[in-house]
Amino acid sequence: MIQTILHIEDDQEIGSWVSEFLTEKGYKVIWLTSGYDALKYMEEIDLTILDIMLPGLDGYTIGQRLKHKYPQTPLLLLTARTAMEDKLHGLNFADDYITKPYHPDELIARIKILLRRTTNASPDLLHVMHLKIDTNMNRIYNTKSNQEIILTGKQFHIFYFFIDHTNQILTHKQLFESVWGEPYMQGDKTLMVHIRHLREKIELDSSRPQIIETIRGVGYRMKL
Secondary structure, three states, X not given: OOOEEXXXXXXXXXXXXXXXXXXXXXXXXXXXXXXXXXXXXXXXXXXXXXXOOOOOOOHHHHXXXXXXXXXXXXXEEEEOOOOHHHXXXXXXXXXXXXXXXXXXXXXXXXXXXXXXXOOOOOOOEEEEOOEEEEOOOOEXXXXXXXXXXXXXXXXXXXXXXXXXXXXXXXXXXXXXXXXXXXXXXXXXXXXXXHHHHHHHHHOOOOOOOOOEEEEOOOEEEEOO
């Protein structure tokens, strides 16, 4: 089945090149020059590529709106911004982040990784403390409040990696390289930031986590 990519980019040269490149690679591409109409297409989209520097609504605003309504659709940010604070801000809701200039092989590799992750969920109903996880529908519920917990794409992949490795101590390196698909650099705070935001959503008290335990100096463990 042909997978559909939504590409939001206002630069005509970049937008045309990326759309043609992805089409040649076998994807169907919907190219928009702004994000105003993006929600109209999301029901048919398998992955979104989003530029941050857009006229009108910026990519951060558009990305957050898309993730709020379609949390399981992978979102890849494409931008010229290289500052760490920009990267961390983007990764707070997006699944991945590429800075310009970039090699086309890197772009296609990251797309394949993101699309592969969304098709690997196991069709089981799991329970972890107060959480009920429907992996078939990719939904997580808090049984205490009877409310669905909405995760960003990256939070979702981190959470499911823990699910696949319950009661195992996972190092920072294991987690980062398995979820991001990139070499881990000592001192990188990206994983720590995502774990903190994930805990705020799934723990009853994020200051005293009971589901994701910190193993000081090593990494984390999800306890059952």
